Amino acid sequence: MTSDTGIDPAVPPSGPGCAACDAVDGWWFHLRRCASCGHIGCCDSSPGQHATAHFRTTGHPVVQSFEPDEDWYWDYATEEVRESGPELAPPRSHPEDQPSPGPAGRVPADWARTLRR
Template sequence: MAICAHLSALETLIPAAEYACPECIALGDTWVHLRVCQTCGHVGCCDSSKNKHATKHFRSTQHPVVTSAEPGEQWAWCYADDQMAEY
């Protein structure tokens, strides 16, 4: 299977500006893992977290690709094409 155009277009990855989910902090909640939007740099919690802020960000913005902000994890996920790539 070929990698989707969104993942193929990634050249330089946007790192997490902070290691926290600002929306969870505002709610007084915690998160499991963090994801970084590769369009705007938004940091949001993963789908294993209670609030799923990374997915909510995609739904509200249509920014298609996130990467893991977790140390040692090197992958990207395209919401639009339901596809993953390791780098």
């Protein structure tokens, strides 16, 4: 059940990468996990900015980093980082053998020049 903070700790992530990028053979810089529904989207530095697009479409305000060894949250409603929050259902990050940027084989050689700032 989603709390008044917009976080549902029981819902698993939607997959190992950004589904919207996967649908168009795109790539991402870093991944974010919707804390309400588990949707995995790419960060705002990524070409697609799908995590923010998910927030705009659904109104789900909180995402957590989906990168290994990161557990911070971002609240789109307040535009603030949350250093802590409830532990979400596993897995807590994309597979450790999946590179960032990723996924392997789809990241252009000049990826750093194409990051959004």
